[in-house]
Amino acid sequence: MPKAYVFTRNGGPETEALIDVDRPEPGPEHLLVAVRAAGVNPVDYKIRNGYRRPGEDGGTFPAVFGGEVSGVVVETGESVTGFAAGQEVFGAPDSGGYAEFAVLPQSLAAHKPAALSFTDAATLPVAAATAYDGVHQLGLAPGATLLITGAGGGVGVAATQIARAGGVRVIGLASEGKKDLLTSLGAVHVASGPGWPERVRAAAPDGLDGIYDLVGGEVFAEAATLAGDGTPLISATVRPEEAEPHGGARVERARTAAVLEAVADLVVKGDLDPQVGARFPLERAGEALREVESGHARGKVVIEVSE
Known part of the structure; x- marks a missing residue:
């Protein structure tokens, strides 16, 4: 039977297991894909912990x-x-991705270019x-100055490069520890930790033209004080109701194949x-998730599934 890395209930790492599962079946307008690689993201462990997007139910286990x-x-x-x-192909699965097989809706799938691994x-x-x-929601012009918080993670590294390309x-x-990575991408690195807003002000004496927060919580609230x-x-x-009191907004996700094609x-x-x-490898998926959950991962962590 195919294998998948799952959580059996909401909670911590103790809920995780690599188990045998039935091969999923593609429904109407869906693709069954033999997985070759799966990206690991902070939202993965947050969902395990019990996080739900607005309108989502608790789901089923495993x-x-x-x-x-x-x-x-x-x-x-x-x-x-x-x-x-x-x-x-590549895309966003309905059935989870840390597995030998996954089901993708065709609306969230795109053809993988041959030149892309x-x-x-x-x-x-x-x-x-x-x-x-x-980055496209902010719509900043060339020469503008953008602050990205949490710039050393997977989203931050990509946002830095996309903004710099523009x-x-x-x-x-x-x-x-992520200074060398960010400076190699053309960013001005500012160390996180107490007093960081003042360090940003020193790095941007003429002010900021946009702020892209990838941390939330207190960091988001402090970032809001830098917005003119x-x-x-x-x-x-952060959720929209948490962003609005600070004059902010949630990133508007397009979730289209066109965006997948654009980033590819x-x-x-x-x-x-x-x-x-x-x-x-899939057999060490728990270690991959710990790498991201620790907050110290440099760039992206990927689970590679053998053929």
Whole structure:
């Protein structure tokens, strides 16, 4: 039987297990994909902990981790158009991604360019697409200055590169250990920790033209104090009702195949390097998740599934 890495109830790492599961079946307008790689994101462990997006229910258990994969189409459901068995694809699965097989809705799947590896493709549907949506929502002109908090993580690294490709000056807030990574991407690094807003002010004496928050909580509230009149402030981590009192907004996710194709094109052109920092086999998925949950991962963590 196929294997999948799951959580059996809401809670901590003690709820996780690698188990045998039935091979999923593709429903109408869905693709069954043999997974080659799966991206690991903070939202994965947050969902295990009990986080739910507005309107979502508690789900059923065991639940497979993961929201982004790449792989090869095995079977297509009724009404699928534009995809066929044997084609290489990437996207956001309905059935979880830390698994040997996953089901993707065709609306959230895209063809993988031949020049794009399975590993890099698996980093795009959540992290890079979120980065792309946020940067385009801000709509900053070349020469503008953008602050990205949490710039050393998967979304932050992608957002930094996408903004820089558009001629935007980026100030990246991250730990000292991620300074070399961010400066290599063309960002001005500012160390996180107590007093960071003053360090940002010193790095941007003329003020900020936009703020993209990827941390939330107290960091988001402090970032809001740096926003001048009319400075757009968006966050991929806080809820709309938490952002609005600070004059901010939630990132508006497009969740379309067109965005997947756009970020893939950026990688192929060399404007976006997913910066995969660690790779783990499916049998070590728990270690991959711990790497991200620790908050110290450099760039993206990917689970690679053997054929």
